[in-house]
Amino acid sequence: MTLSPRIRRAFRIFFATAVGLLMAAPLFYMVAGSLMSNEQLSIQPPEVIPNSLHFENYSNAFSGVTQVIQLRSFVNSIIFTVGVVGLQWMLCLTGGLVVAKMRFRSRNLITAFYAISLFIPLITTLIPAFVVVYELKLVNTYAGLILPIAAQTGFGTLLFRQYISQMPEELFDAARIDGANWWRILRNIVLPLARPATAAYVAISVLTAWNMYLWPLVAAEGGSLQVLTQTLAQVGTTGQGQVTPQNVIFASVVIVTLPMILVFLVVQPAFVRGLAGSGVE
Amino acid sequence: MRQVPSANVAVSATRIRVRKSRRRDRRAAAVMIAPNLLLFTVFVLVPIVGGLALSFTTWNITNGWPKWVGLDNYRRMRDDPLVWEAVKTTVKFIVMGVIPTVVIALGLAMLINFRFRFVAAVRSLYLIPAAMSFAASAVVWRYLYLNGPGYGVINYVISRFGVTPPDWLASTQWSLLSLDIITIWLTLPIATILYLAALQRIPDSIIEAATLDGAGAFRRAVHIVWPGVSYMTPLVAIVALLSFTNGSFDLVNILTKGGPLYATQTLIYYIYVNGFGYGMFGYAAALSVLQIALIGGILLVLRLLSRLAVR
Numbered sequence: 001m002t003l004s005p006r007i008r009r010a011f012r013i014f015f016a017t018a019v020g021l022l023m024a025a026p027l028f029y030m031v032a033g034s035l036m037s038n039e040q041l042s043i044q045p046p047e048v049i050p051n052s053l054h055f056e057n058y059s060n061a062f063s064g065v066t067q068v069i070q071l072r073s074f075v076n077s078i079i080f081t082v083g084v085v086g087l088q089w090m091l092c093l094t095g096g097l098v099v100a101k102m103r104f105r106s107r108n109l110i111t112a113f114y115a116i117s118l119f120i121p122l123i124t125t126l127i128p129a130f131v132v133v134y135e136l137k138l139v140n141t142y143a144g145l146i147l148p149i150a151a152q153t154g155f156g157t158l159l160f161r162q163y164i165s166q167m168p169e170e171l172f173d174a175a176r177i178d179g180a181n182w183w184r185i186l187r188n189i190v191l192p193l194a195r196p197a198t199a200a201y202v203a204i205s206v207l208t209a210w211n212m213y214l215w216p217l218v219a220a221e222g223g224s225l226q227v228l229t230q231t232l233a234q235v236g237t238t239g240q241g242q243v244t245p246q247n248v249i250f251a252s253v254v255i256v257t258l259p260m261i262l263v264f265l266v267v268q269p270a271f272v273r274g275l276a277g278s279g280v281e
Numbered sequence: 282m283r284q285v286p287s288a289n290v291a292v293s294a295t296r297i298r299v300r301k302s303r304r305r306d307r308r309a310a311a312v313m314i315a316p317n318l319l320l321f322t323v324f325v326l327v328p329i330v331g332g333l334a335l336s337f338t339t340w341n342i343t344n345g346w347p348k349w350v351g352l353d354n355y356r357r358m359r360d361d362p363l364v365w366e367a368v369k370t371t372v373k374f375i376v377m378g379v380i381p382t383v384v385i386a387l388g389l390a391m392l393i394n395f396r397f398r399f400v401a402a403v404r405s406l407y408l409i410p411a412a413m414s415f416a417a418s419a420v421v422w423r424y425l426y427l428n429g430p431g432y433g434v435i436n437y438v439i440s441r442f443g444v445t446p447p448d449w450l451a452s453t454q455w456s457l458l459s460l461d462i463i464t465i466w467l468t469l470p471i472a473t474i475l476y477l478a479a480l481q482r483i484p485d486s487i488i489e490a491a492t493l494d495g496a497g498a499f500r501r502a503v504h505i506v507w508p509g510v511s512y513m514t515p516l517v518a519i520v521a522l523l524s525f526t527n528g529s530f531d532l533v534n535i536l537t538k539g540g541p542l543y544a545t546q547t548l549i550y551y552i553y554v555n556g557f558g559y560g561m562f563g564y565a566a567a568l569s570v571l572q573i574a575l576i577g578g579i580l581l582v583l584r585l586l587s588r589l590a591v592r
Contacts, residue, residue, distance in 0.1 A: 009397075012395065013397050013403075015392070016392050016393050016403055017399075017403050017406075019389070019392060019407075020393070020403050020404075020406030020407050021406060023389075023406060023407050023410065023466075023469070024406040024407075024409055024410065026410070026418075026421050026422065026425060026466070027409060027410065027413070027421075029421070029425070029434065030421045033424075042431050044431055044432060044437065045437055046432075046433075046434045046437055090316075091316055091317040091320065091321075092317070094313045094314065094316070094317060095313075095314050095317035095318075097313065098310045098313050098314040099314075102306045102307075102309065102310040102313075103306045103307075104306055104307040104310050104311075105307075107310075110314070110318070113321075113326065114321075117321070117325050117326075117329075119519075119576065119577070119580060120325075120329055120573060120576075121523060121526065121527070122325075123526060123527055123530060123549060124526070124549075124569055124572050124573050124576065125325075125328040125329055125332050125569065125573075126552070126553070126556070126569070127332060127335070127552065127556045127562055127565045127566050127569055128327070128328035128329070128331040128332035128335055128566060128569070129324060129328040130556070130557075131328075131331065131335065131342065131562065132323065132324060132327055132328055132331065133324075134342060147320060147324060148324040150320060151320035151321055151323065151324035151325055152324075152325060153317050153320070153321050153325075154321075154325070157317065181309065182306075182309040182310075182313060183313075186313075207411070207412060210414070211413070211414030211415070211416070211417075212414075213414065213415060213416050213531045213534075213535075214527075214530055214531060214534075217534075218557060229414050229415075229416040229417075230416075232414070232416040232417050232419070232420050233416045233419070233534070233535045235420055236416060236419040236420040236423055236535045236536065237535055237536070237538075246424060249420060250421070250424075253417045253420050253421060256414075256417055257412065257413055257414070257417050260412040260413070260414075261409060261412045263412070264408075264409065264411065264412035265405065265409075268405065268408065
């Protein structure tokens with residue numbers, strides 16, 4: 001049995017698309033369900049195409065007896081994400097430059113610390129990290145929420161280090177001979193040249209911060225600092241027999257996830273490059 | 282020989298300049314890296330070292346200072362049957378998750394490693410679950426897993442084959458696997474990206490030549506594709522390991538709370554329960570040391586395996 005290359009190619013494209021649709025199926029089901037009536041959502045056999053579009057599920061997710069999402073949580077998630085990524089980016093860019101291009105004795109030691117920290121994620125040091133925040137009286141504050149996560153600079157510093165160390169040495173020598181100090185080098189050479197690395201870093205960090213659940217859970221026990229992952233966790237835990245209808249819950253998940261899907265589609269090339277680049281060495 | 286003195290002068294002049302610029306570098310470097318190192322020390326290094334110290338104490342955080350109890354926490358750990366259950370559950374969770382992730386990701390990457398008109402859109406389908414959080418996935422999958430009276434989608438499909446579907450999250454036998462499946466789904470995009478990057482470095486001409494020489498898909502996979510991408514496998518495994526470590530808390534806390542009957546009580550979750558549930562911070566810190574040792578052990582095994590594979 002020999003098929004012509006054209007047919008084999010068509011078959012391969014079809015197969016790749018079918019598997020892709022299967023991988024993304026839970027997302028499509030979520031979006032479809034968020035637009036269905038609750039009756040249609042509970043029909044057996046399950047249906048996947050909405051009979052009519054119930055956009056009111058989305059407004060119901062924000063208000064009324066079925067409210068899932070508090071505006072406050074939405075704002076908190078934005079503050080948390082922007083705070084963590086903005087602060088961490090500055091720390092990692094400067095740190096990356098220092099360990100990539102400056103010469104001092106403890107450089108390799110410091111670099112090793114960053115590398116080791118990659119294998120001890122916050123989740124394994126949760127208890128002592130919480131104790132530190134508790135002793136600094138930062139529980140239930142934005143600082144307590146943001147600083148310990150922004151401080152996880154291992155990945156970013158090494159990412160920028162790798163990127164910056166590939167920049168030609170002559171560039172830096174020339175700037176120094178012209179009398180530029182390191183801050184000017186940072187602003188005029190590193191910052192513009194490291195833009196691709198920044199894109200990759202921001203892409204990965206925004207996703208991580210927005211989707212983070214554990215740290216906000218322990219650092220903000222009170223309701224006023226709650227972020228969106230906690231909101232979803234509450235409806236996820238209650239599950240069956242709850243008061244909020246399923247279509248409104250699906251709409252809530254879409255509302256929380258959509259910003260990240262949009263971010264992801266926009267930054268996907270940078271995201272892919274950043275991850276792929278990390279394996280090149 | 283006559284050149285030696287002048288060369289010496291030149292060398293020492295360079296040395297002085299280098300030394301001078303080094304001294305300048307040192308000061309600039311210290312200032313520039315200070316904020317990074319300060320936060321990194323306070324919130325990363327201090328917890329690592331402090332956690333070890335805390336593990337020799339008993340403390341409920343609110344009352345006074347930790348009390349030194351020596352190795353008591355470790356003795357208690359040895360005698361706590363739930364600890365060994367949790368370690369077993371964690372290892373099972375990781376093994377049942379990481380291995381399929383690595384295998385499936387390579388398959389998916391091979392599947393989408395060719396050019397056609399809408400390749401970018403099709404690849405997006407594979408990668409888009411990466412945008413979802415564990416929390417969001419937990420909500421959706423809870424409904425997908427639903428069992429009787431009205432089946433969720435998964436069990437409806439299974440029941441069509443005339444098989445009694447499992448009660449996924451609520452059954453001691455299936456709950457851990459249920460959480461693994463969700464985590465595999467969430468980890469596959471990143472793992473696939475990594476393998477795809479490696480695949481794209483294999484020149485098409487080599488594969489074409491092999492095809493012309495009559496090598497089938499299987500032989501191409503074994504002799505060309507695998508040697509070309511195997512270097513990526515340790516990284517994929519490590520990324521997956523970290524993802525499953527996170528999943529072993531987020532999903533457990535949202536979907537099963539360690540149940541039913543401790544079937545999904547991973548070590549991370551048991552640490553959380555002891556610390557934030559019972560307020561036993563000393564004991565929880567000792568368990569954290571065990572957790573770090575466990576992850577370290579798994580990494581060591583991975584390293585050995587990858588050494589063997591290279592040979």
